[in-house]
Amino acid sequence: MRNIPVKTFCLLLVVFTALSLKTHAQPAASPIGYERLQLKIQQLDSLHTLLSTQVIGTTVEGRNITAMKFSKGDFGTDATKIKVLFFAQQHGNEQSGKEGAMLLAEWLLQDENQHLLDRMDFALIPQINPDGSEANKRRNGNNADLNRNHLILTEPETQALHQFFNQYLFEVSMDVHEYSPYSDDWKEYGYRRNTDVALGSCTNPNVSADLRSFSNEEVLPFMMGEMQKQGFKSFVYCPGGPPEIDYIRHSTFDINDGRQSFGIQQTLSFIQEGMNGTDMFSENISFRARGQKEGMEALLVFVHKNAKEIKDMVQAARLQQFTYDSTRKVSIQAIHSNDGRKLQLPLYSYKTGNDTLVNVSDYRPVVKSITDVELPLGYLIPKQNTGLLAWADRQGLVRSNLPSDTKLIFHHYYIHTIDTIDFEGDATVDPMAELLAFKEAVDPVNYEFIPVNQFRGLMTVIALEPKSTLGLVTYPQFSYLLQKGTFFPVIRVTKE
Numbered sequence: 001m002r003n004i005p006v007k008t009f010c011l012l013l014v015v016f017t018a019l020s021l022k023t024h025a026q027p028a029a030s031p032i033g034y035e036r037l038q039l040k041i042q043q044l045d046s047l048h049t050l051l052s053t054q055v056i057g058t059t060v061e062g063r064n065i066t067a068m069k070f071s072k073g074d075f076g077t078d079a080t081k082i083k084v085l086f087f088a089q090q091h092g093n094e095q096s097g098k099e100g101a102m103l104l105a106e107w108l109l110q111d112e113n114q115h116l117l118d119r120m121d122f123a124l125i126p127q128i129n130p131d132g133s134e135a136n137k138r139r140n141g142n143n144a145d146l147n148r149n150h151l152i153l154t155e156p157e158t159q160a161l162h163q164f165f166n167q168y169l170f171e172v173s174m175d176v177h178e179y180s181p182y183s184d185d186w187k188e189y190g191y192r193r194n195t196d197v198a199l200g201s202c203t204n205p206n207v208s209a210d211l212r213s214f215s216n217e218e219v220l221p222f223m224m225g226e227m228q229k230q231g232f233k234s235f236v237y238c239p240g241g242p243p244e245i246d247y248i249r250h251s252t253f254d255i256n257d258g259r260q261s262f263g264i265q266q267t268l269s270f271i272q273e274g275m276n277g278t279d280m281f282s283e284n285i286s287f288r289a290r291g292q293k294e295g296m297e298a299l300l301v302f303v304h305k306n307a308k309e310i311k312d313m314v315q316a317a318r319l320q321q322f323t324y325d326s327t328r329k330v331s332i333q334a335i336h337s338n339d340g341r342k343l344q345l346p347l348y349s350y351k352t353g354n355d356t357l358v359n360v361s362d363y364r365p366v367v368k369s370i371t372d373v374e375l376p377l378g379y380l381i382p383k384q385n386t387g388l389l390a391w392a393d394r395q396g397l398v399r400s401n402l403p404s405d406t407k408l409i410f411h412h413y414y415i416h417t418i419d420t421i422d423f424e425g426d427a428t429v430d431p432m433a434e435l436l437a438f439k440e441a442v443d444p445v446n447y448e449f450i451p452v453n454q455f456r457g458l459m460t461v462i463a464l465e466p467k468s469t470l471g472l473v474t475y476p477q478f479s480y481l482l483q484k485g486t487f488f489p490v491i492r493v494t495k496e
């Protein structure tokens with residue numbers, strides 16, 4: 001290498017640095033780490049009276065999970081206001097959620113945006129999984145996928161989130177994630193998704209039909225319009241594919257994720273999935289963060305505009321949960337199906353380097369129930385089954401005395417065989433379970449009664465029915481409940 005005088009080298013370095021700064025309009029940014037994030041939250045808290053903070057729990061590795069609570073009054077106490085909860089980064093390697101959340105916090109605290117808080121109390125949890133975030137990995141410190149943990153609630157992070165939810169019973173919620181479009185099978189197909197932010201609503205058939213159609217027909221189109229105005233491509237969150245190999249669906253209908261576990265309590269609930277970078281960590285992080293912030297901002301603006309209508313709709317759906325109706329059916333097995341609708345999926349073509357629309361022949365946007373049960377009054381759990389009772393406590397389920405004003409009927413399931421059934425491409429247990437009258441006299445001393453007329457009542461039915469493809473029996477921790485040639489230990493209670 002030729003010898004370059006030091007002075008010339010320095011000059012070249014300056015010119016080169018200036019040039020590279022010019023070509024990249026902004027210097028490359030990195031996601032903010034846990035310590036700095038906590039500091040930033042504290043700084044905002046000390047500057048603004050509208051903001052207070054609450055440590056809602058501690059992670060496996062001992063970090064704080066902090067909620068930012070925005071209110072013009074005493075948070076959560078004004079019944080005329082709508083209560084909104086956004087939470088981000090359950091998956092630690094989806095960095096842009098917390099970045100977007102902090103942009104949103106700063107935006108909301110600006111004078112011209114504070115009017116949104118006239119009609120709402122807003123809680124924001126930028127980082128549910130700081131342990132995963134620090135290691136830039138999906139799972140938490142116990143190697144658990146938090147977004148599959150909302151039914152069994154074995155992890156401190158999901159427990160904290162649900163306790164916080166139970167404290168305020170939020171009426172609107174959004175769970176913020178990222179998706180990766182860069183898989184090999186899509187590359188082979190020649191196209192990949194190129195949506196900056198994908199938006200999904202609740203799909204479980206037990207979520208109020210009013211809330212589901214309102215989400216799809218009013219909320220999501222508004223949000224997508226706002227995103228477009230800000231220069232971000234958005235589309236309905238529809239996993240599956242690539243086309244011709246696998247069908248495209250409107251996400252899962254399982255209730256073990258952040259969106260649907262609140263949706264099943266008749267919350268107007270969403271998921272947002274920003275597109276991550278090829279390195280998932282820092283690539284394009286400023287743009288990714290802004291996209292997430294614009295999506296969250298759009299939902300806040302929509303909720304503010306329609307606060308009364310949403311509040312009424314949620315309240316009506318929730319009230320229905322407290323009204324016993326034996327003719328009401330609860331879906332415990334469902335499939336994705338088509339209703340004649342066609343889909344043109346916006347994709348990026350590896351060949352042309354442009355975005356394009358691709359016709360999807362196997363599109364299944366509808367979730368159709370294939371097995372229902374009648375709504376019971378509740379379930380009896382044997383007192384010796386401490387694992388199930390601990391689960392009920394983690395969910396915050398109310399226990400009560402058996403109703404005494406009516407003649408009760410008790411049934412239990414006899415498990416003849418245990419087969420399997422397809423659930424979104426995976427095999428899951430499907431017992432042949434026969435519902436039989438409980439022959440012995442039921443001594444209430446030996447059982448705890450979990451009534452279904454409570455916020456988590458429908459969740460309870462889905463969790464405790466042995467044939468439910470979303471039930472507790474489908475988890476290794478509870479597979480012991482299902483044994484061939486025995487009675488399922490949970491007793492179903494109905495009335496004459």
Ligand SMILES: [Zn+2]
Binds near residue numbers: 090147
């Ligand atoms: Zn995720």
